Amino acid sequence: MASKFKYWVMAVLGMVIATGGAWWLQSKPQGPKDMVAVDKNQAGGPAAPKVAGVEAVKVLAQPLRDDAQAVGSLRARQSVMLRPELVGRITALNFKDGGPVRKGQIMVQFDDLLQQADVQQMQAQLAIAQANFNRTKELVAANFMSRQTLDTGAANLQVAQAQLVLAQARLSRMAVRAPFDGTAGIRLVNVGDYVKDGVDLVSLEDTRQMMVDFRLPERLGSKLKLGQSVELSLDALPGHHFKAVVEAVDPLLDANGRSIGVRAVLPNVSKPGEAQPLRTGMFARVTTVFSVNEAALVVPEEAIVPQGNRQFVFKLIAPEAGANLPPDTKFVSQRQEVTLGVRSQGKVEIVQGLSLGETVVVAGQQRLQKDGSPVRLVELGRPAGPKTAASQ
Incomplete structure (x- = not known):
């Protein structure tokens, strides 16, 4: 029993000594060396902010289409399965x-x-x-x-x-x-x-014109109009593209998929001596074109920083004279709210908030804490795509 009691006493004394040593190390006063370092820092004024390395691109103007993709099937303009109305024996x-x-x-x-x-x-x-x-x-x-x-x-x-x-x-x-x-x-x-009556005899199709039926989300219903342009590509005819025109829009909405039925018509033209290329049942990839902006201001999607229901970008501007910045600082950051338009193939249209030729950050936005932060360009003019190792 005595040995066990001595063991517990030694353990408690060790814990008390360790706790007191840790408290003394944390609360000891600064020595002369530490005071000198603080004085030097204060003598030189506030420290300059750290320079953040970012990737950036310029705002470009290029043609941009507002379109939507879907899949559909081709059908003949007129198609019927002929059936007899009476029973009888075929003679010819x-x-x-x-x-x-x-x-x-x-x-x-x-x-x-x-x-x-x-x-x-x-x-x-x-x-x-x-x-x-x-x-x-x-x-x-x-x-x-x-x-x-x-x-x-x-x-x-x-x-x-x-x-x-x-x-x-x-x-x-x-x-x-x-x-x-x-x-x-x-x-x-x-x-x-x-x-007997009603038996299938032979099909008859008028393939001089073809129809393509497809469905689009209900949110695009307000954009659909008769006569709109539709582009088709067929898996059965790779490398060939066809143009169709919207002929009808179904007034009924599909309650299950929340989609709208659309029908477009296109001619089935063939060269002399050749069969018509389009056939009923072909699988079609359909692109409905709503509008085309020949000079849309676009930036990569990576440049957009959403905050709630608002969209922002960080653009680069020249620093103000007399600002406390590191030497050779050419750009500082400025957060800018923008209004977005059409998105297409990794690009997004800027409707409001930016001008042609301005530079926006596409990688490293998390390093920019506030407006006026000094910036060092790691890469300028990088095309939209996966981020490089320099931006990590």
Whole structure:
């Protein structure tokens, strides 16, 4: 027990001695050497601020577009899948797969012998009804028959005319005609097939004009206008670019994605002897151009320092005469609030706050604590891109 008590006493005394030594070292008065250093510093006046190394670029004027990118799919201006309205057996296919078709051309002909017979029967009945009506009309004029008989004959004539029209309509439905000029697809049936109504026969597309459907965010709705320019690039045709024009904007907003449907139209022009380059279903990368500023003031995005809802840059200006600055100081910093415009490819438009040719800091803003801080340029005129090691 005695040895344990002695051990605890020694430990407590060691802690007390260590604590007292630390307090004495922190609170000891300055010696003569320290006082001399302070006096020299005070004799020379306030110390000059430390020079901060920064990277900077000049404000440039260059063309800048306000645009938006999206993806879409190409569609033919007119496209239809031809289907029969009645059941029947195919007797003729009057087109070539992938060949041109004229409007009104009979593309698929069904067996129509029964329908032709019905038309001939109705024509005969119409002729009889017409003859009876003419005879009754003469007899009524001679007062040999009553007026009521003439009305009955006129009604019978109208019924015969209607029955003929009905028989001709049934006959016309046995032939599937092209609703517009276009190009036939690949046939899905053959001569001799017995098909039901509504079965797919062949597709028909008018590819002289193409449409591209795409969607844009709802915040761009106020910028969309009919006739705006649209640029397209297709993965299937690398290196080729196409221009389209906005034709329609969907009045309904997609509640799920908060986007607006847009449709643009472009011509599908081909060289003589070559197939048209654009086809339905092609994947398109769409760029909608809202406006173009030929001389926009731009700076790299790295120059912008956001603070709350306000945007600032640090521009470099010449120091004032008589300022307490290190020797050979050429620039000092000045914080400037700016109004931003369009952003594009790492550049941002300055609408208000800067002038052409002014120099702004793009790296090292954290070293500039206040306006008037001396600055040393590490690199001037660096293009927008990743920061170099000199700016770290």
